[in-house]
Amino acid sequence: MAAGKPSVKLCKGINGLDKVLLREARGSSAEVYLYGGQVTSWKNIHGEEMLFVSSKAFFKPPKAIRGGIPICFPQFGNHGILEQHGFARNRVWRIDTNPPAFPANSASNTFIDLILKPSEEDFKIWPHSYEFRLRVALAPGGDLMLTSRIRNTNTDGKPFSFTFAYHTYFSVSDIRCFSEVRVEGLETMDYLDNLKERERFTEQGDAITFESEVHKIYLSTPTKIAILDHEKKRTFVLRKDGLPDAVVWNPWDRKAKALADFGDDEYKYMLCVEAASIEKPITLKPGEEWKGRLELSAVPSSYCSGQLDPQKVLQG
Numbered sequence: 551m552a553a554g555k556p557s558v559k560l561c562k563g564i565n566g567l568d569k570v571l572l573r574e575a576r577g578s579s580a581e582v583y584l585y586g587g588q589v590t591s592w593k594n595i596h597g598e599e600m601l602f603v604s605s606k607a608f609f610k611p612p613k614a615i616r617g618g619i620p621i622c623f624p625q626f627g628n629h630g631i632l633e634q635h636g637f638a639r640n641r642v643w644r645i646d647t648n649p650p651a652f653p654a655n656s657a658s659n660t661f662i663d664l665i666l667k668p669s670e671e672d673f674k675i676w677p678h679s680y681e682f683r684l685r686v687a688l689a690p691g692g693d694l695m696l697t698s699r700i701r702n703t704n705t706d707g708k709p710f711s712f713t714f715a716y717h718t719y720f721s722v723s724d725i726r727c728f729s730e731v732r733v734e735g736l737e738t739m740d741y742l743d744n745l746k747e748r749e750r751f752t753e754q755g756d757a758i759t760f761e762s763e764v765h766k767i768y769l770s771t772p773t774k775i776a777i778l779d780h781e782k783k784r785t786f787v788l789r790k791d792g793l794p795d796a797v798v799w800n801p802w803d804r805k806a807k808a809l810a811d812f813g814d815d816e817y818k819y820m821l822c823v824e825a826a827s828i829e830k831p832i833t834l835k836p837g838e839e840w841k842g843r844l845e846l847s848a849v850p851s852s853y854c855s856g857q858l859d860p861q862k863v864l865q866g
């Protein structure tokens with residue numbers, strides 16, 4: 551992509567939904583829909599797409615957009631009484647024109663600030679006042695950063711608790727080719743297996759590879775996780791802050807067929823690795839604020855090329 555001036559543009563996306571297009575000087579870009587406050591595209595300086603969005607995704611409220619980075623708030627999955635993954639992903643967010651200050655070192659980024667506050671309808675299902683500020687930023691080198699700041703603005707003195715996830719859909723080459731796609735950084739971690747009534751297990755010592763449906767919640771993981779894609783000679787490095795857990799999900803063939811907004815074969819080309827806070831819900835008293843940060847980098851090489859040793863990445 552030709553180098554140019556960094557830009558942030560509000561424009562119309564699919565079905566006329568508002569979206570913001572971020573473009574970095576060296577050509578990397580990202581798209582964020584105000585519907586769901588959802589990133590739906592992240593491209594590197596070569597214009598290659600890093601995230602998966604289903605060809606069958608509905609860009610139509612109230613259905614969540616299948617792909618990109620949906621935000622699960624105030625509930626992850628069915629871990630509570632609300633709808634699956636809470637309601638933030640099917641609400642229309644606003645552009646935040648007056649966000650509180652951000653750390654000085656983020657000045658070089660190209661970014662957009664969004665905000666979500668409860669509607670009267672939301673208040674009926676989750677009776678709490680909050681301000682959810684989300685900054686989506688692109689660094690000069692093309693890294694994608696999402697920073698969530700959630701503040702309890704209840705005036706009745708009540709605290710509230712929530713669970714959370716950045717439900718990231720990574721675009722990968724054929725996941726069925728044994729060990730072509732592997733996850734490093736979760737070895738020996740404990741996890742809850744959602745395919746076995748959330749029974750608790752400990753992960754084996756090696757990298758995670760895929761040969762069937764997986765739905766695991768890894769607990770208190772390291773802050774860095776690597777997703778290696780040998781075929782694409784690419785490694786995603788996921789760094790997270792304030793998000794102790796990590797979910798790994800692929801529906802495989804049978805569940806893929808059961809999802810209306812997901813192509814039967816698309817499970818081959820996506821993997822969800824989600825920075826999350828699930829095991830211990832976050833509790834905020836009035837006036838308190840929580841921050842959860844996700845940073846994604848895509849390194850153009852893979853373990854077998856010897857250029858990138860995931861252990862070095864994870865320890866570096």
Ligand code: TA6
Pocket residue numbers: 614627634635717765797799822824
């Ligand atoms: O993160 C995995 C998961 O919680 C699974 O339950 C799976 O259903 C996936 O999320 C997608 O959920 P959705 O509600 O978007 O169909």
